[in-house]
Structures are given as C-alpha cells and as structure tokens.
Amino acid sequence: MKAEATEVLPRQGVRAPGFDRSPQWRDYFSSIEGRETSRNANRRCPMPYLTQLADVARRTGHPVTESAGWKTRGHGPQPEVQGIVCHHTAGPPGGGDYPSLAVVRDGRPGLDGPLSHFGLGRSGRIHVIAAGRCWHNAPSTSPLHDNSSSIGIEAENSGSQPWPEVQLDAYRSLCAELCVEFGLPASRVKAHREVNTAKPDPHSIDMNDFRAAVAVLITGGAGPSWTEEIVKDLPLIRLGDDSYDVKTVRGCLFARGHVPPTAYAGTTAGLEEWLKSTSCDSGLVELVRGFQRAEGIDDDGIVGPGTWPSLLRV
Structure with missing residues (x-):
C-alpha cells in the first residue's frame, strides 16, 4: 500500500537537530552552508x-x-x-x-x-x-x-x-x-x-x-559524483536499525519536504522529537519508499548506495 506523505517545507536556513554534532557529516554540511537547491527553489x-x-x-x-x-x-x-x-x-x-x-x-x-x-x-x-x-x-x-x-x-x-x-x-x-x-x-x-x-x-x-x-x-562522463564517493562508506539503513545515521536520514527527508504531519502532530516540539529519533521504524520506512518513488528509485524502503546520493544531492 502506498504511504501518503504530505510535504512540509523546512524554513529557509533551518538545519535539522543533530547534524553539527557528528564529525561524519561536518564536512558535508559545511560545504553546502548557505546554498539552496534548484529543486527547493522550484517548490x-x-x-x-x-x-x-x-x-x-x-x-x-x-x-x-x-x-x-x-x-x-x-x-x-x-x-x-x-x-x-x-x-x-x-x-x-x-x-x-x-x-x-x-x-x-x-x-x-x-x-x-x-x-x-x-x-x-x-x-x-x-x-x-x-x-x-x-x-x-x-x-x-x-x-x-x-x-x-x-x-x-x-x-x-x-x-x-x-x-x-x-x-x-x-x-x-x-x-x-x-x-x-x-x-x-x-x-x-x-x-x-x-x-x-x-x-x-x-x-x-x-x-x-x-x-x-x-x-x-x-556529470560530463567524469565518473562518480562527490555524493557517490561519500556514500560508499555509509551504512545501509533498514527497518529495525537504531543508530545516529537514522537521524541523518530523518533530517535529509525533512530537508526534502518529506515529513508526515502525524509524526509530530504539527508542533515544533513534536517535529524536534521526530528528527531526534534514532529508530528506523515502519513509518520511516514508508516515508523512504515515498521519497524513492518520487526520485524514480527502487522503492525497497532501504537507504543504501542507490538512495543516499538522491537524499544528499544539493
């Protein structure tokens, strides 16, 4: 059954909680500070x-x-x-x-x-x-x-x-x-x-x-993009996982406008709790599947080499 995801766009300049505290992501997010994707500009x-x-x-x-x-x-x-x-x-x-x-x-x-x-x-x-x-x-x-x-x-x-x-x-x-x-x-x-x-x-x-x-x-035939190079060492995220990387997935989905309002009842505090969760539950898997369908990716609900580049693309 298709999961229904309502787009909730992040406020410009707002970063999801937790990103700054992870050395694994520090270089990535510092490299995109202040930049805005054409996709979000379109929206x-x-x-x-x-x-x-x-x-x-x-x-x-x-x-x-x-x-x-x-x-x-x-x-x-x-x-x-x-x-x-x-x-x-x-x-x-x-x-x-x-x-x-x-x-x-x-x-x-x-x-x-x-x-x-x-x-x-x-x-x-x-x-x-x-x-x-x-x-x-x-x-x-x-x-x-x-x-x-x-x-x-x-x-x-x-x-x-x-x-x-x-x-x-x-x-x-x-x-x-x-x-x-x-x-x-x-x-x-x-x-x-x-x-x-x-x-x-x-x-x-x-x-x-x-x-x-x-x-x-x-890409001009220049080989793997920088996002593809980054994701080679990133883990698979699937149902039942509990790790800091799950928070990263939640933050990236939020930045892309993929957040179900029912996850946080439309409140700022509820949104922060949703973003801080390290659990890959069934709701998150369905949200990932919705993102994958929107990107034309195999909608298996697993965040791996085929999904990370689209999730991180700027």
Whole structure:
C-alpha cells in the first residue's frame, strides 16, 4: 500500500537537530552552508515563462530553431519544473524533418496548443516551441510529471519507425541539459508511458538505458559524483536499525519536504522529537519508499548506495 506523505517545507536556513554534532557529516554540511537547491527553489516560488529554454537547447551542440512567439506561448506561466516527459509525435512516417510542428504548437481539435515545450526533428534539430505551461501529459500518475510540473519534448516519429541515432543523441543531450538547468537527477526523466498508463510513447526506447546515458552526460562522463564517493562508506539503513545515521536520514527527508504531519502532530516540539529519533521504524520506512518513488528509485524502503546520493544531492 502506498504511504501518503504530505510535504512540509523546512524554513529557509533551518538545519535539522543533530547534524553539527557528528564529525561524519561536518564536512558535508559545511560545504553546502548557505546554498539552496534548484529543486527547493522550484517548490518555494512559481516560475515565470521559461525564456532560457533556447539557450539550454543550444548547449547540446545540436541545431536549434526558435518558433516565432515561443517566449510568450503557453497556457500561462510554467509553475515549476520537477520532471521531464519524453514523447513521440505519432505523426506521418514521411513529410520532412518535423512535420508535426503545427500540431504541437497550435494544438488539434479538442486540445489547444501548445502541446509541448520542445519538438525534436529526425535530424536532431531542436525546435523551441513554448516557454509556458503545455498540455503534454494528463492525467499523470506522477505529481512531478504533470503539465504544471514538467517539461515536455515531442520527438518526431510515427510510433513504429526506427529512431535515427542523431535524433536519439539530441534527445539524450537535451534531457541532460534540462536536468542541469533545473537541478534534476536523471531519474526525473520519464517516458510518457511511465507517467500515463494510457500512452505507449516513446516507442522502443529502453528508458533505463536512456536515463543511464543522461546521467553520464550530466556529470560530463567524469565518473562518480562527490555524493557517490561519500556514500560508499555509509551504512545501509533498514527497518529495525537504531543508530545516529537514522537521524541523518530523518533530517535529509525533512530537508526534502518529506515529513508526515502525524509524526509530530504539527508542533515544533513534536517535529524536534521526530528528527531526534534514532529508530528506523515502519513509518520511516514508508516515508523512504515515498521519497524513492518520487526520485524514480527502487522503492525497497532501504537507504543504501542507490538512495543516499538522491537524499544528499544539493
């Protein structure tokens, strides 16, 4: 059964109790003092029209076409960016590089455009279509990938034809640059079919391999990130454990906005007691599972090498 977690955002500049007293974490937290993640910034304040999208696209090295009026096109501003959704157009197999442009930009009967922020031609050309909210994924099974929370990319493909390698390269590169721009992990890149049970797209792309390639591009192929280096020596945290590291997990979840109000009855004192607990109980395990699902990680409820990097990411 899915655990329900209500997001309670920490006050800016507040650190969970206990961190300063642990030498194991002193260097880590001193290195991030005063910094704010793009993710939390996204949560705290609505975003304007995303007028930087053309610059982001150009960083891929692939050709870019800006659709006239794109900077003010959208169903209002984009409220936040928490995920990226990959689509195929299901357009005709012929007709040139990006024959679906008019539909993606202007919409179709019953659904007004824009339908996606980006279009991606067969040649790898990136079309920048809209800077505001687009109708590209509804209903969504993920709150991080609905129209108000995600960027959509519509890649030209009939739904059955082979993908040109240059198009796939541009697809991966664009997703990576968007992750860098908005402070997202590669796990936030999803196929339309992964966040909408009625959709099959993009066809035939193994999204685990796709995300792995995006992750490499995000780091520039430079090997493990500094968080991955740190977590190599950190313990597994699982149900029944009782240790100082459990407090660290609680503090990190709190910093990410994952705290069940029932754990502390909405009081400051209750919150402090929850944060100070060294016990990994069933409630904490369910909270970890909710965090893992939000990050696209295997939701086994265990904090280990696969979960620590996302938990510590800044």
